[in-house]
Amino acid sequence: MANQLYPLAMSFTQRHDDTEPFDVPADSALPGWLSSLPRAWRPYAMLARLDRPVGIWLLFLPCLIGLAFQRLSSGLFLIDLGWVFLFFVGAVVMRGAGCTWNDITDRDFDAKVARTAARPIPSGAVTLQQAYIFLAAQLATGFLVWLLLPWDAKITALLALPLVAVYPFAKRVTWWPQAWLGLTFNWGVLVGAATASLITGPVYLLYFGLALWTVAYDTIYALQDREDDALIGVRSTARLFGKRAALISFCFHMGAAALIALAGYLNDAGRIGALTALAFLGHGAWQATVLKATNERAALAIFKSNVWAGALIASGFLLSALVPERAPKSIFADHETLPPARAEAVTLPFGMELRRKPEPRKDVWLMRDIRAVLELNGIDPDAAETRAEQ
Template sequence: MTSTATPDAETRPSGWVELLPPRLRDFARLARFDRPIGTWLLFWPCAWGLALAGGLRDHWPLLLWFGLGSVAMRGAGCVYNDIVDRDLDARVERTRDRPLASGRVTARAAWAWLVMLALAGLVVLLQLRWQAQVVALGSLALVAAYPFMKRITWWPQAWLGLTFNWGIPVAWVAVAEPGWALAALYAAGIAWTLGYDTIYALQDIEDDAMAGIKSSARALGDGAQAGVALFYVVTIALLAAAIWLAHPDYLAFFVLAPAALHLAWQVAGLGDRSPANALRLFRSNRTTGLLVFAGLAVVGLA
């Protein structure tokens, strides 16, 4: 049997998506269940916000709800993105075999699947206090606009940063009052996303140029490695600022050392800009999110 997975899918003979019947497999791939890295990148900012706001001790079950919400809403966002981008996806080698772009799933069926995923997200929303619910609903405008950003700006990665890190204010407001520490943490998440999604965009830089798709990787060109380095330096600086604003203790800064070293490793690895290496470095941000969370958890529980 010929695999219809996109090159960046995590497919293994024993992978659960591969064991599904072909029709269900297409819907699972439409929601990117075969590419869990996106779910992690949506979940970790939620965990960051909960940790630094001091919510881990008394509100730890929210981590589980945020995990479920990340699966559902990342899936819904991917389905929506593919509905909007199905014509563009058909012109890019890495994405032309996606279920919608290839015609294996109809737009009508995709909309129905999106509604089902959104309903799962609604269940999670109802677990939050009303202030956090209001904040969470604010993300809908960001999600709706994101697929169009690559058509109108060279920096769609910045908009993705606004969108993918919205879980920070949602989690924070779910357990505490907002403040400048929250603002700094959210800004750190945006800078982080600018870095890792620029790395991701290096995979498609040639196809994007032919299709007229804009990206930070194309905008930076040969300066992509330096650009990612700058984004990551800003990320660590803003994380340090968030920690200081929440818990002013110089010793707290040391909790960021593992994440800083990991990001430096990513930048050094960009000497090889091949698609395979770019994907490997991009996926490693699952570890970045974990390292930052561990540090913020130490600070928040202190």
């Protein structure tokens, strides 16, 4: 037995020796950056998924979208640059905190899946106690960002914490953990809107539209683990949809595009808002086509491309806030495109109407002559009119 354990102990020692090369995960998006970090930092960077920044962008972009969406009527302000910076810092630390919490709760599941078995907690690179301390440090940094937000945004951000806490357990009780993730990951839309002004009906439409988008892209992401999830009993929409995953994901893209277009219409996003929704839908159609053509082998690359889908929405609303909608041109005379004059009467039921009190004009015939006579007699006609009204 001792002879069997000795090679394993030596292997473990060599793997953690600073003189040996670091084993970067095969699916890391930034392997060079991860290897450049001090060895003691690398497990924590992996725990927070800092080497996989796609999740940071997918958490940050909804905040930017919500801010831009509520600036459509007022335009952008210089202070918005500060809000954008805070949103980005908050996205980095809170996404890291969410991933850390997810790894703590899923440590037993991760050990049974080939793609996640090398994560810091199941591999032993980080102890459970160290993971909790790291989680507290990230939450403390997020708290500092929270202190700088407006009051309404503070309250809105706090309401997201239960969603974050419950998410890791959703996959154990429902086939729709992606829907819960959609409600959680896109909460930044409400925070961004509350930072700009207030949360209105169109903002909620936009929020649910982006939640449908998350169901689509996280279903695509979950296709990588569908077989392992089936073996260990983890539920997901990827397993639920089966062979129709690509088609149903595109249906969620269509629903998302419809709600985004409706929200933009109700919030006066204009032509740019409509083109934004169409561009987003086109990107969704491209994802479904490539996913089907590659027999789901390109699932990870397609998932990552959703950063550009979110950037399309954010850029469209930012551009719409910066460029005011021009008045429509017409081949008719100018009076055809002038805004309607103030109505002198309002039609009421049963043939009744409510009329405005007509404003006296001082330059009409007879009134002009009366004013001239009053002025010749040393009477100020304006003062006399004021006394008469009193």
